[in-house]
Amino acid sequence: MADLPPFRVLSPTAILGYGFPSASFEAGLAMKPDVIAVDAGSTDPGPFYLGAGLSFTDRSAVKRDLRHILTAGRARDIPVLIGSAGGAGARPHLDWCTQIIREIAAEEKLTGALAVIGADMDKALLSQALAAGQITALPPGPEAQADLIDSSSHIVAQMGEAPLIAALDAGARVIVAGRCYDPSVFAAEPIRRGYPPGLALHMGKILECAAIAAQPGSGSDCMIGTLDAEGFTVEPTAPERACTVASVAAHTLYEKSDPFHLPGPGGALDLTATQFEQRGARKVRVTGTTFIPAQEHIVKLEGARRTGFRTVSIAGARSPDFIAGLDDILQGVRDRVADNFADMQDGAAQLLFKVYGRDAVMGALEPLRHQPAHEVGIVIEAVAPSQDQADTICGFARATLLHFGYPGRVSTAGNLAFPYSPSDFKAGAVYEFSLYHLLHGADPATLFPLEMSRLEAPA
Structure with a gap:
């Protein structure tokens, strides 16, 4: 050598x-x-x-x-x-x-x-491997499930x-x-x-x-x-x-x-x-x-499956009283949307908020979450079984948040500033990793x- x-x-x-x-x-x-x-x-x-x-x-x-x-x-x-x-x-x-x-x-x-x-991996082969205990989780992920193999659009090793x-x-x-x-x-x-x-x-x-x-x-x-x-x-x-x-x-x-x-x-x-x-x-x-x-x-498996369709709306806010009460306001919007759409109640659809300038990157792990910001960006995201449903839920949530009343509110014309018209964007199909596991x-x-x-x- x-x-x-x-x-x-x-x-x-x-x-x-x-x-x-x-x-x-x-x-x-x-x-x-x-x-x-x-x-x-x-x-x-x-x-x-x-x-x-x-x-x-x-x-x-x-x-x-x-x-x-x-x-x-x-x-x-x-x-x-x-x-x-x-x-x-x-x-x-x-x-x-x-x-x-x-x-x-x-x-x-x-x-x-x-x-x-x-x-590309054959689903029948993977189902047999799963039954034989040859597919294991890649920590910290969950154990593989047969229905996740079947519902994946593509699986590669x-x-x-x-x-x-x-x-x-x-x-x-x-x-x-x-x-x-x-x-x-x-x-x-x-x-x-x-x-x-x-x-x-x-x-x-x-x-x-x-x-x-x-x-x-x-x-x-x-x-x-x-x-x-x-x-x-x-x-x-x-x-x-x-x-x-x-x-x-x-x-x-x-x-x-x-x-x-x-x-x-x-x-x-x-x-x-x-x-x-x-x-x-x-x-x-x-x-x-x-x-x-x-x-x-041992090889790593990667699979993805469609979970729904997404619509998003982007808005900004800089009113101090609105920002101070934002957690309660967003929860109020969630409750009102859930009350109007059965898909929200049975878990088939989701309404998500990402607050940039506060905790959008790290979520609950953000250590500076309670420090006041002079302005925030809010991404309103709806995920539903169809694009029409996602459009409807996002539009309803956006309008509700825009006009949501809260204690001490002064700006009755609207709580949000929208940088784009139209305000809502159809993001199309949503996928999740269905397999991120090891094949033995x-x-x-x-x-x-x-x-x-x-x-x-x-x-």
Whole structure:
């Protein structure tokens, strides 16, 4: 393993569609990467995009990024790997991203083997797994329920590097994969070539968000990692950014609850012996990270289901007496709305208020909640089984709050200021995560189907 040459991975952007400076990308290409890899997704935007089968990034922006990445990769004949295609990595997202890739291939006359790897889960298989006790909660979430599997519009599993390696073994030069463990697309080719999995996956953990792990951080700029048998270095390609021990170590802990053990598909990274070392002004060297294989292969499941439809109204208030009595006023509005709509009484519909400037971000956990604000923003939200019901409940609540009488009220013309006309906005379907659980005993060879084709159209 000591004879392994340096292996370079270029990460252009934190999320496909976030963009990157052309100069930074060209600087990265000048360092002769062996792979270009990009993470295209996240659960951070919430369950809507998985449930609805839509991308949270703009198509034109994604196509711009992919054009640069694909043309550079094919010109150098190096693998291009895209993980969590379309944002959430379900079949509609995968097809959406693959269509963009084929458009670019036709426009730029690109050729080569294309691999598409699905991550969608069969509901019957999951129901059997649930009955067999193979689906467990991901703390602090609740136990999985059969009806939540059945009602989900899309369910994906988070693949590790094994399906990607299978595609590379099959000769793929462009890989577009469904939902992926974020480091996998960066680690797959080096692991395939015999580099230590712990180091490759840790490097992928840093590269997944591109230059966010630099100072100043940016998700819209490039980062390159160089791996060898003993460790790896990471550095941004833009000269105005620098990796520091603090920035790289901090990103290692990003989205993790245990600073020493980072679980993923098939095992966990062990950071108990990890060392971070500054190399010059802009690079950090990382050594000591190892990979501990799990006794069984476990993957994370993500599912989303529709729970109703949403309408919102945004209003502002700055009357001191109104703000002082806001809790009682909002409760009065809730009571009046509930008295008028049966759906509110049986729990089929909800009326929610978010008070910005007081506790909209942290809710009951807000420690400064009782400090007076000179103005507040109020988001009125109605969620109901149909859009018409949500519209009606939101409109009724908005009008009630506007004219609600309270002790000492002076502004009888209305309690609220509305920045928009019309005041109410139809937000459409509402989704919730129905599954955020672990599937035990999964076989990555059969769980993630591989489809091979050509970038170019048949002659």
